[in-house]
Amino acid sequence: MSIFVNNKTRLLVQGITGREGGFHAEQCLTYGTNVVAGVTPGKGGHIVAGKIPVFESVHQAVNETGANVSLIFVPAPFAQDAMLEAVDAGIELIICIAEGVPILDSAKTLNFISKQGARLLGPNCPGIISPAERCKVGIMPGYIHLPGTVGVVSRSGTLSYEAVSQLTALDIGQSTCVGIGGDPLIGTDFVDVLKLFNQDPETELIVLIGEIGGNMEQDAARYIKEYVTKPVAAFIAGATAPTGKRMGHAGAIITGSDGTAAEKKSALETAGVVIIPSPGEIGITVKNMID
Amino acid sequence: MRFSARGNVIKIHEYQAKELMSRYGIQIPEGDTASDPEQTALLISHLGPPTIVKAQIHAGGRGIGGGIKFANSPEEGRGIAEGLIGSHLITNQTGAQGAIVHKLLVEKTVAIKREMYLACVIDRSSQGPLLIVSPTGGMDIEKIAATQPEKILRVPIDLGAGFQPYQSRNICRFLNLDPKFIRAIFDLMTSVCGLFIENDCSLVEINPLVLDERDCLIALDAKIDFDDDALFRHMRLSNFRDASQQEELERQATEAGVAYVKLDGTVGCLVNGAGLAMATMDLAHGVGAEPANFLDVGGSATIEKIAAAVKIMLSDTNVTIILVNIFGGILRCDILAEGIVKAFRDIGSTLPLVVRMSGTNVEAGTRILFESKLDVSFASTLRELEGILSAKYA
Numbered sequence: 019m020s021i022f023v024n025n026k027t028r029l030l031v032q033g034i035t036g037r038e039g040g041f042h043a044e045q046c047l048t049y050g051t052n053v054v055a056g057v058t059p060g061k062g063g064h065i066v067a068g069k070i071p072v073f074e075s076v077h078q079a080v081n082e083t084g085a086n087v088s089l090i091f092v093p094a095p096f097a098q099d100a101m102l103e104a105v106d107a108g109i110e111l112i113i114c115i116a117e118g119v120p121i122l123d124s125a126k127t128l129n130f131i132s133k134q135g136a137r138l139l140g141p142n143c144p145g146i147i148s149p150a151e152r153c154k155v156g157i158m159p160g161y162i163h164l165p166g167t168v169g170v171v172s173r174s175g176t177l178s179y180e181a182v183s184q185l186t187a188l189d190i191g192q193s194t195c196v197g198i199g200g201d202p203l204i205g206t207d208f209v210d211v212l213k214l215f216n217q218d219p220e221t222e223l224i225v226l227i228g229e230i231g232g233n234m235e236q237d238a239a240r241y242i243k244e245y246v247t248k249p250v251a252a253f254i255a256g257a258t259a260p261t262g263k264r265m266g267h268a269g270a271i272i273t274g275s276d277g278t279a280a281e282k283k284s285a286l287e288t289a290g291v292v293i294i295p296s297p298g299e300i301g302i303t304v305k306n307m308i309d
Numbered sequence: 310m311r312f313s314a315r316g317n318v319i320k321i322h323e324y325q326a327k328e329l330m331s332r333y334g335i336q337i338p339e340g341d342t343a344s345d346p347e348q349t350a351l352l353i354s355h356l357g358p359p360t361i362v363k364a365q366i367h368a369g370g371r372g373i374g375g376g377i378k379f380a381n382s383p384e385e386g387r388g389i390a391e392g393l394i395g396s397h398l399i400t401n402q403t404g405a406q407g408a409i410v411h412k413l414l415v416e417k418t419v420a421i422k423r424e425m426y427l428a429c430v431i432d433r434s435s436q437g438p439l440l441i442v443s444p445t446g447g448m449d450i451e452k453i454a455a456t457q458p459e460k461i462l463r464v465p466i467d468l469g470a471g472f473q474p475y476q477s478r479n480i481c482r483f484l485n486l487d488p489k490f491i492r493a494i495f496d497l498m499t500s501v502c503g504l505f506i507e508n509d510c511s512l513v514e515i516n517p518l519v520l521d522e523r524d525c526l527i528a529l530d531a532k533i534d535f536d537d538d539a540l541f542r543h544m545r546l547s548n549f550r551d552a553s554q555q556e557e558l559e560r561q562a563t564e565a566g567v568a569y570v571k572l573d574g575t576v577g578c579l580v581n582g583a584g585l586a587m588a589t590m591d592l593a594h595g596v597g598a599e600p601a602n603f604l605d606v607g608g609s610a611t612i613e614k615i616a617a618a619v620k621i622m623l624s625d626t627n628v629t630i631i632l633v634n635i636f637g638g639i640l641r642c643d644i645l646a647e648g649i650v651k652a653f654r655d656i657g658s659t660l661p662l663v664v665r666m667s668g669t670n671v672e673a674g675t676r677i678l679f680e681s682k683l684d685v686s687f688a689s690t691l692r693e694l695e696g697i698l699s700a701k702y703a
Binding site for chain 2: 094095118119120121122123124125126128129157158159169172173174175176177178179180181184187200202203227229232233235253255256257258259260263264265266267268269270273279295296297298299302
């Protein structure tokens, strides 16, 4: 088992005829993901990667192929339209890769999505991968992953790749790796993912990778303390970041005292989470916890 | 993942923020801008003293920094303007180099009965706009939040329904204002929300919001920030741009399309991905070496973009060593290496590099750096990188 996606996932790629969309649709397909359709308005009838049919609209794609998950590659200014189209067509899980979606677009989209009972991952996220299910829905490099029992959840893409490679190098596999995204408003947060990892029989240990800005890590700490029965290790990036400056990610900015790395680490530590002291020690810390 | 170059950042001055507020029917003090001492004196005689003269820079802390002064006559105003215009004003938010003053905002003083606080921001937990109101005006709201949280009211705004009359009644009660102000508060809050949403703002702040002797609500000071990601649909806001107010290296980085923040340390950090970039800075700090910058080159970088990023780091005179940490995916390590070599050759730098690359085309990238004759130490993992840096700083 895995969380969010599995070998039954029927993936639709929105923006599939663009440079990034086409490249990554093919990468997902090569990894083993069941990519059933693509959508680009104006390009209906095309075929991508020799076998993926392209449709004019998400409604058409869903009707023809039974797609239930959508991976969105359209540029940020058009992401709101793409996300709302996917929700309207009944897609259950929407994954938005684009960085730079206007924050009010995200706010309006999230409002609509929660009313419809769908789930959004992102925006500004690398997506999700489950190695044992051979299901990759995102832009992460597939080859660094190994099937196993560690669940990884992260606000940062490259830092989660770093964590996964350290785990794989020590022969520690992953159940599912979820990138929730670096924006201030996102559809799925740490608590949503922790809840599923806690219930997932395949997941035995959880690695949480947070960063400065907001108080999502503190919410996670409260949830872990109360409900999570599995061991959790956490790394928080940005201890050296100054107040009031945006560190790349729109969400990575310290505004109040809650946003600092020190506050987040102390909240997690209080909840019994093992704090990983340095980004080079993610793998070894988990190994020590297992041994 | 970014599909286009990062690039647009707009910050605006107080007088521009007030201009925008005024268009939304928010009352501002009577006044205008002046660019030289003569204009300042003329403006003061036109407005009639007493007046207040405010230096226009993209930073707060102007009052304590000497950028806000009272002028009781045109002559006094002329003297103030002579001292301020063309000078670099240093405040607790500008850094040691200060910010250059080109314009002054001259306003008629307001007879203040009460000072309050009002702001609109995006709230992560309610996932929409949030009004923040406090009966304590003119102070740092972060401090009030920390020491007197009961003096702050948070009012979430529904993006569909907008600001509601009951919220106005609640705000009036909280601010201890007479019920006769319910309508005025409703109009003001509706204006602030409209301004915030229609212009894709990230902050609208009125601090202080004052009640004057005629019982008018006036925005005595004003600050507006925009969501950089939405600027594509507000092209006219680019008229507000003032390049003289931006840190030079950060301005170059904006132009090159890389995310860069200058810091005070000596280790130049070149990384792909914001999280990995922060983690790399933390790693340097962990071995007693302070980072000189945050720099994320992004996913699909070209040789030219990498070279521009490296040159920006190298032109920071505090930098004594360059730390490179790349997890190559879409970004190819050979492209990265060529960009680094190009920048070092163009500038003629001999600074040492510590390089950790992994992923796509790592062998080719390593060969390019190895054959370049630059002073490069190679690490294959983050722990090795930590070890090398630690040895250099021991």
